[in-house]
Amino acid sequence: MNIPYRDLSVDDITLKNKLLNAVEKVLDHGRIILGPEVERFEQEIARSCQVDFAVGVGSGTDALYLALRSLGVGPGDEVITTPLSWIATTNAIALCGAKPVFVDIGDDLNINPDLIEEAISAKTKVLLPVHFTGKMCEIEKIVSMAQQHDIYVVEDAAQSFGASRQGILAGQASHLGCFSMNPMKVLGAYGEAGAITTNNHALYQKLVSLRYAGTINKEDCHTPSINGRIDTVQAAMLLVALKYFPEKIKRLREIAHYYNDVLHGIVECPEDDDGFQVYYSYTILTDLRDKLMDYLLSKKIETKIQHPILMPYHKAYLHLPKPVIPVAEKQVKRLLCIPNHEKLKDTEVEYIASTVKKFFR
Numbered sequence: 275m276n277i278p279y280r281d282l283s284v285d286d287i288t289l290k291n292k293l294l295n296a297v298e299k300v301l302d303h304g305r306i307i308l309g310p311e312v313e314r315f316e317q318e319i320a321r322s323c324q325v326d327f328a329v330g331v332g333s334g335t336d337a338l339y340l341a342l343r344s345l346g347v348g349p350g351d352e353v354i355t356t357p358l359s360w361i362a363t364t365n366a367i368a369l370c371g372a373k374p375v376f377v378d379i380g381d382d383l384n385i386n387p388d389l390i391e392e393a394i395s396a397k398t399k400v401l402l403p404v405h406f407t408g409k410m411c412e413i414e415k416i417v418s419m420a421q422q423h424d425i426y427v428v429e430d431a432a433q434s435f436g437a438s439r440q441g442i443l444a445g446q447a448s449h450l451g452c453f454s455m456n457p458m459k460v461l462g463a464y465g466e467a468g469a470i471t472t473n474n475h476a477l478y479q480k481l482v483s484l485r486y487a488g489t490i491n492k493e494d495c496h497t498p499s500i501n502g503r504i505d506t507v508q509a510a511m512l513l514v515a516l517k518y519f520p521e522k523i524k525r526l527r528e529i530a531h532y533y534n535d536v537l538h539g540i541v542e543c544p545e546d547d548d549g550f551q552v553y554y555s556y557t558i559l560t561d562l563r564d565k566l567m568d569y570l571l572s573k574k575i576e577t578k579i580q581h582p583i584l585m586p587y588h589k590a591y592l593h594l595p596k597p598v599i600p601v602a603e604k605q606v607k608r609l610l611c612i613p614n615h616e617k618l619k620d621t622e623v624e625y626i627a628s629t630v631k632k633f634f635r
């Protein structure tokens with residue numbers, strides 16, 4: 275058995291035909307830039323996240339950058355975030371000219387809300403939590419804290435489309451929810467894509483302008499910005515992927531629950547006690563992480579460390595004040611993502627779990 279961490283090829287013939295059909299329709303009508311599929315995609319995303327508006331953008335990075343720009347984040351501002359995420363989270367802050375401030379994580383690998391208060395300063399403009407691994411952070415606490423301080427909340431929900439907690443969906447409760455639909459993500463396109471959700475009409479209008487070179491009516495530029503539009507072809511394919519999404523998440527959760535049952539007590543498994551997790555990754559924690567990773571690779575099971583370098587410790591950010599993040603520093607050496615994707619057969623899932631068990635015996 276040779277088990278890749280992910281397999282992005284499309285071998286389901288029905289799915290493949292639906293995707294090809296969707297692309298063909300775009301080629302036929304020829305409205306390649308912001309075509310009708312983009313609007314339909316935005317409506318579907320807004321409906322799924324139970325918000326009033328969604329804006330399709332070029333990537334998750336675009337989503338984060340444009341979301342912060344729409345709030346006017348710039349030089350002199352501070353944005354509070356977690357140290358444990360893909361570097362795009364911090365890059366978005368830095369690209370706006372603002373300063374990232376890192377608050378340590380808790381046992382769920384998400385930002386620890388109890389530590390946020392002391393990190394808030396007069397310069398803090400936004401709280402930017404990440405719903406890491408597909409499990410929501412304690413968003414309700416973070417939103418109410420932001421209300422008390424009269425600052426904004428932007429969710430990095432790149433890994434968590436469809437996740438919820440206490441009846442709140444990812445991207446629903448904050449000012450702006452940022453999603454990545456890159457092919458690795460739970461709702462994946464077949465190229466780069468992203469979306470931003472909001473209930474605020476003024477922010478929605480700003481985002482529509484900001485993704486189109488900062489123009490009004492696609493002509494007169496009011497503020498410098500990027501080309502952050504989503505491709506119509508990707509929107510069309512995402513409309514197909516959305517149809518398959520509930521089934522896919524059901525399978526990811528089924529595999530995760532199987533791992534939880536078998537690996538419980540052997541490694542630290544993701545807790546599944548509060549909310550609905552979408553398991554973008556199935557991330558275990560163990561002191562023997564590196565040895566386990568090598569062992570699994572020798573048994574032809576590919577795993578991943580997401581992410582091996584904490585964001586403040588990337589070379590680009592070493593000039594910032596050293597953050598106090600002991601939990602993140604400890605857990606980043608212990609975490610390992612084992613394969614969890616909808617193409618895994620039961621026999622493969624059993625093989626992965628039994629191989630992990632065998633390593634510890």
Ligand SMILES: *Cc1c(COP(=O)(O)O)cnc(C)c1O
Binds near residue numbers: 333432455456
């Ligand atoms: C993937 C990801 C991003 C960036 O999304 P892209 O579409 O790759 O630009 C941002 N934040 C997190 C947490 C991610 O996982």
